[in-house]
Amino acid sequence: MSDTPPVLTIENYALSYAGPDGPIRILDDINLTIRRGEILGLVGESGSAKSSLANAIMRDPTGKVVHESGRILLSGTDLTALGEKALQKVRGERISMVFQNAATALDPTQTLGDHLIETLAQHRGGSGLRAKTLELLGHVGLPDPETMLSRYPHEVSGGEKQRVLLALALACEPELIVFDEPTSALDATTGARLLDLVRGLQHETGISGLFISHDLGTVAEIADRIAVIYGGRIVEIAEPGPLFARPRHPYTRALLSSLPRPSDSLTGRRLAISHAAPAPRLGMPPPCIYSASCPHHLPELCDAAQVRLQVRDGRQLACVRADAVEQSRSEATEWPAVTVPVDQPLIEVSGMDVVYGRTSLLDRIARRPIRRTRALVDTSLTLRPGETLAIVGESGCGKSTLARALTGLAPYSGTLSLDGTTVDEMDRAYRSDVQIIFQNPDSSLNPRHTIATILLRPLKLFRPELSRRERREEVTKILERVRLPAEYASRFPHQLSGGEKQRIAIARSFAANPKVIICDEITSGLDASVQAAIVRLLRDIQAETGVALIFITHDLGVLRHVAHRIAVMYLGEIVETRDMASLDHPPYHPYTEALMSSSPSIDPDSETTRIRLTGELPTRSEALPGCPFESRCPRRLGEICKTPPPLHDFGNGHRILCHIDARTLAEMPPVWRFSKTIMEPLS
């Protein structure tokens, strides 16, 4: 591929925006090329300026530019030298963009077809636009393009909108497509299908692209080469295989070591907690951008001259100590073991139903049928003391509803018991024993309260025996337990970083010495390194206190590092419950199989089976008699699936709700195939 001409070449590009305390360095010393037919992945954590690079290429800065230098060449045309008029011709025609949030990137008052027709008319003009539009809609895998043409954005699903954005980007067969986190807002199974589509199109038409994502796994699926960006500088560029097997830059190594892999259960690998601080943005750039956070930093060597990308062993690397770095050992530490005493259940839920939907005054007068959603259907589960039960599923599967029902935030029917006694009303004792942590600490911490107020509330409510002074002391202790200094007590939430805020939310839930904590997606939205630290913290506290956790997540990678058991939910029902230890082996529920295989991974030691779901998630409005997964199941048997499926019990708490007979399920191929190197020591 290296002999094909470059589509995009960026040379010595640097960009600064105006800030309140002087110029903010956004991008610095950027050098890269994308060849014809190549997709370059760009990976970085939040604040790495990866999207700013996309904006710079599109010539659409989001801040006030105070300094810009270097060249951005699109097949020889320097984009930085073009005026508005010339740029308008280039955009859409020679270079196009796929945005992260399809919900807001489409004009709500225009049909999907008009979006395409308008774009084609601008650049191509002439007739036959409608036919070309239909062709494009079919090309991106939208069923029934004819109907799609006249639909409005709000009438189609998120995945379909994202496909329309892709069609818009492809419309004029541009030389380069910039993908800015196109799958981040999508569910795993939907995102996986979109990635497949992009890969398929690339094989067919050989599009060239820059694919930006915070998720290395996603980029690994699609990119020919991957560039890692930190603090506005690219630190390493390599092909996915070599990059994952042998990361060279200290930052890349730290990043990779905090990411979970499917083979972790087999190898016993633990997530490392990287301590990379945000890169400096003000003043003179340091010679090496990572120097402030680098454990291998040697001033006399590293600060001698500007550390730039250089070709080494078939990759580009911005590190002068790479060889020494390679010698060093991985910094992953031992994690505390949590033993689960097999005991009588702590929490027992059976036949739980939650129905959403309210009748309005007018509906009642008009005696209209009530539109209601069955968010949770006949759900039963048990939680043992001290164990972690993970609940996985995509958005709309009812996992958060379950959390709300268990904490008294959603009315339910069915029975719930704690410690063997049935819970009739959520009294103070129950609320004290069962705590919840929400996904977004920005919204779960009251911005008008100090950290002290936030932590004192549960102490006042649930531990009234404490004196005022004891409560104060307890706040300090709790902060210490979540590894935060005592001074934080007088701060307000907005003075803390995202990870610190989530620690406060965790601290609040532990304050009452509960028996159970429900963690509702508490690590999504956090960078991988922060996520690893939060998961580690939970494990530590669990080991100390023996608290049981219900860990709700859509992120399958992290499961292996927290859960003892998992429950998989689809459309309001638990379709499978199993031990974490058996996850690598069949049987699986067909949905579990599809979900697990949709999760992108960076593991050089495993290969994931490719199973994709078609169709869209239905809403569960009226009683659905049969299997909830019937409409999308790749292993659907036939009409029988429209009747209630039986619950197979495979022993050891492994239960699957499916019509397929137990033997066939047990003979399914495993989702992951592991490489010989890690399988051998085991046999």
Add this chain to the structure above:
Amino acid sequence: MRKLFAILGALMRNPQGALGLVLFLLLLALVVLGPVLAPADPESFNYGARFAAPSLEFPLGTDWYGRDLLSRVMSGARSTVLLALLATGIGTVAGALIGVLSGYLGGGADEVVMRLNDAVMAIPGLLFALMIIAVLGSSSINAVIAIGIAQTPGMARVARSVTLQVRALDYVSAARARGEPTSWIVLAEILPNTIAPIIVEATIRVAFAVMTLATLSFLGLGAQPPSPEWGLMIAEARSHLFRSPWPIIVPGAAIALVAVTFNLLGDGLRDVLNPRSGGH
């Protein structure tokens, strides 16, 4: 207190807010010291200098009795501004109470309250105030009550929508999951987070109150002669329309300036207090 200074500091960095704040402080000084600072007695007649144009002796001219317009406007500031603040205070407190409670309770109660509120809002503000004046009779204080009542439904709507936004946030869910008493949830979790938008709305409504108050007086349904109320001054000047424009321009400009002040202050506060628009 530190918070207040932080807000004032941020306000001074915002062009609209800074101008509004400066004008507001000047106005405040005028309200407190107006009658003391006035160069002449607002009620003393100067038949020798009727309809005088601005001069050194009468900086803003005189009216048909030769009364000094500057002194009249300055002594009228107190009643106009204080009454407008009072009217807005009535409307804000009543509206916020209805709105926050309705929004927090939700469900059927909220629906009934808001339907009624919407229906009342179908009566245009000035008309509503006029109807209340018709009941209570014409006087300054009745005009204040009328404006206060007329502002209530609009304020209730604003307060409710803010409450609904706050109520959906996780910290309220967290408090409910903890089993906090309703009083704590409403007073400590919700109310402090609805105050900012309510203050912004109330500030802008002071401008409306000033204008409506003057309008009612102009129509003869508010302040009564010989009060130096600004709207009334213009109404009285109508008998001498084409003799001199100053008796109309001076109180008119005063009303506009006060309204501009509160509009600027409100817009500035919106930018400063709203984290979304304040960010960039």
Add this chain to the structure above:
Amino acid sequence: MSVTFLIRRLFYLVLTAIVVSMIVFGVTQVLPANAAQMILGEYATEEALAVLNARLGLDEPAVVQYWHWLSGALTGDFGTSLRTSQPVAPVIMEAFGRSALLAGFSLGLVVLISIPLGAVAALRRGRATDLAVSFVSYLGVSLPEFVLATLLLVWLAGPSVGLFPASGYISFLVDPLDALHHIALPVITLTIILTAHISRMVRSEMVDTLGSDFVRAARLRGLSRRRVIVNHALRNSLLPAITVIALDVGYLIGGVIVVEEVFSFPGLGRQLILAIQNRDLPMLQAGALVMAMTYAVANLLADLAYAALDKRIQFE
């Protein structure tokens, strides 16, 4: 637009009408002086008052009186004026027609002027044009109608300029040109004030839309500036503008009352002020009800227009 949506909106309108009529009636019920006293004067004997009260039906319970009044109002009978002893309905109808003409004229001009003005200000955000428009509209929203009306009157109808007549009304059926001449000053006043309000709203809507993702996406697809502005930015800003304009009809009604008073324009507003000054109950009730219902209907029309244009609304 779905049928249920239409039915729901009509249901709300009826609900509004009921509440408004109850308020309008209720307010006049608690008036300190009752109608009989009004007619007979301060020194009437008790017997005479009682007789008249009985004849007017004022000795009946409030609910019965309300029912009589409402059923009359529904059939177009608003009773007799206490001031002139003439039936109220024809007077109100005639006044309403004139006021509607005044308001309609102004609203038309406002829409024509304020939307382009607001849009241009948003497009030239931060530049001289924007600052000028923003400054003038700031002044406009801070100036009560009666001040502007009186100033315009002094300036344009005064002896030195004398461009327009200071007061009065001529029917368009009698002399269209002279009618226009007479209606000009009230229309100019209302147009200036409302333009200030609406162009400010249009500007802020447009600024928001110009900063939205889909406008950026359209720009980055290489669409021409004209296409981006007309097809995407303007279209999406005008939808909320419809609602704003409808809400400002309430403001316009207040303005009409004031402006009619300043220019002695014989419309609904002037009748209403006269009725308040004279405690003419039937006239006050009828005037207030007609005004409030006009506003309610304007809002209904705006909602329907919005629903027809915005495809999302039927799924709310």
